[in-house]
Amino acid sequence: MPLSRDSAMNTAKVLSEALPYLQRFVGKTIVVKYGGNAMIDEDLKNSFARDMVMLKLIGINPIVVHGGGPQIGDLLNKLNIESKFVNGMRVTTGETMDVVEMVLGGLVNKDIVNLINQNGGKAIGLTGKDGQLLHAKKLHVTKSSPELEKPEIIDIGHVGEVSRINTQVLDMLTNSDFIPVIAPIGVGEDGASYNINADLVAGKVAEVLRAEKLILLTNIAGLMDKEGKVLTGLSTKQVDDLIADGTIYGGMLPKIQCALDAVHAGVTSAHIIDGRVAHSTLLELFTDEGVGTLITNRRS
Ligand SMILES: Nc1ncnc2c1ncn2[C@@H]1O[C@H](COP(=O)(O)OP(=O)(O)O)[C@@H](O)[C@H]1O
Numbered sequence: 001m002p003l004s005r006d007s008a009m010n011t012a013k014v015l016s017e018a019l020p021y022l023q024r025f026v027g028k029t030i031v032v033k034y035g036g037n038a039m040i041d042e043d044l045k046n047s048f049a050r051d052m053v054m055l056k057l058i059g060i061n062p063i064v065v066h067g068g069g070p071q072i073g074d075l076l077n078k079l080n081i082e083s084k085f086v087n088g089m090r091v092t093t094g095e096t097m098d099v100v101e102m103v104l105g106g107l108v109n110k111d112i113v114n115l116i117n118q119n120g121g122k123a124i125g126l127t128g129k130d131g132q133l134l135h136a137k138k139l140h141v142t143k144s145s146p147e148l149e150k151p152e153i154i155d156i157g158h159v160g161e162v163s164r165i166n167t168q169v170l171d172m173l174t175n176s177d178f179i180p181v182i183a184p185i186g187v188g189e190d191g192a193s194y195n196i197n198a199d200l201v202a203g204k205v206a207e208v209l210r211a212e213k214l215i216l217l218t219n220i221a222g223l224m225d226k227e228g229k230v231l232t233g234l235s236t237k238q239v240d241d242l243i244a245d246g247t248i249y250g251g252m253l254p255k256i257q258c259a260l261d262a263v264h265a266g267v268t269s270a271h272i273i274d275g276r277v278a279h280s281t282l283l284e285l286f287t288d289e290g291v292g293t294l295i296t297n298r299r300s
């Protein structure tokens with residue numbers, strides 16, 4: 001159907017507004033974390049895949065790291081295995097680890113790869129085991145509470161943190177115009193599997209690649225205060241205060257931590273944006289308004 005004159009003018013205006021951003025981002029790496037909670041329906045997943053194809057086509061280098069927490073939860077539920085979290089991290093027994101690896105490395109990873117390829121892109125799916133992309137070590141979690149004299153160390157099983165990234169694998173793929181799609185499973189020195197929070201993987205990948213941006217797509221409009229107002233441009237100190245008073249909790253904890261670590265390590269900016277809004281990545285990258293919560297390297 002031909003565009004009406006108004007609609008065509010609007011398209012031209014949007015494209016023109018995007019020009020300075022295109023000039024700024026072409027040739028740069030953007031790490032996009034696609035949270036499991038933002039994979040709500042097929043239309044939304046498809047628009048995400050189209051956005052990645054479009055970025056690649058215009059000369060930006062997208063690297064996708066995906067989650068899949070709710071999808072893991074669904075299968076655990078069907079298997080009558082309870083889901084438990086400490087500080088936003090899933091308590092992962094050996095049995096749970098098998099399910100995590102099946103869901104993230106299998107179902108979710110291949111779904112995203114397939115959608116990108118169906119939309120004309122060239123995606124390759126990897127877990128951290130492929131090419132030993134993500135070396136991991138056990139994550140030690142501490143929990144503090146007013147009732148405890150000192151912070152308690154809690155063993156949450158096969159949960160890891162990234163110790164090293166084999167960037168050679170990513171360079172090889174991106175140099176050949178592939179879009180890497182990474183499932184957050186790490187491999188230990190002894191070959192053991194580790195379940196790693198996807199936000200933490202995305203942050204570390206952005207750090208080692210010195211990405212221009214780290215974009216975290218989630219199921220909420222951004223980081224919010226207690227009244228539900230989206231907060232942006234916060235300093236490290238303000239974030240620390242929001243954690244201490246309980247405004248930031250659960251799944252937002254690893255998100256905000258990895259965003260801060262990434263910008264302190266040289267990533268220009270990190271963004272927590274609403275993945276339930278179609279094309280939110282493009283809105284963030286190419287419009288004057290931007291969306292969600294912006295985090296830059298501001299300490300005070
Ligand atoms: N201050 C906050 N602002 C916004 N969301 C918050 C905040 N503190 C905790 N949250 C929670 O964090 C969730 C996002 O984390 P998570 O569910 O792990 O998402 P994802 O699957 O995208 O990683 C939000 O849906 C919300 O419930």
Ligand SMILES: CC(=O)N[C@@H](CCC(=O)OP(=O)(O)O)C(=O)O
Pocket residue numbers: 034035036037066067068069070072088089090100159160184195196197198199251
């Ligand atoms: C250790 C840990 O919590 N790992 C996560 C990995 C998936 C993930 O991070 O998914 P989302 O981004 O969709 O939350 C988990 O098991 O749920």
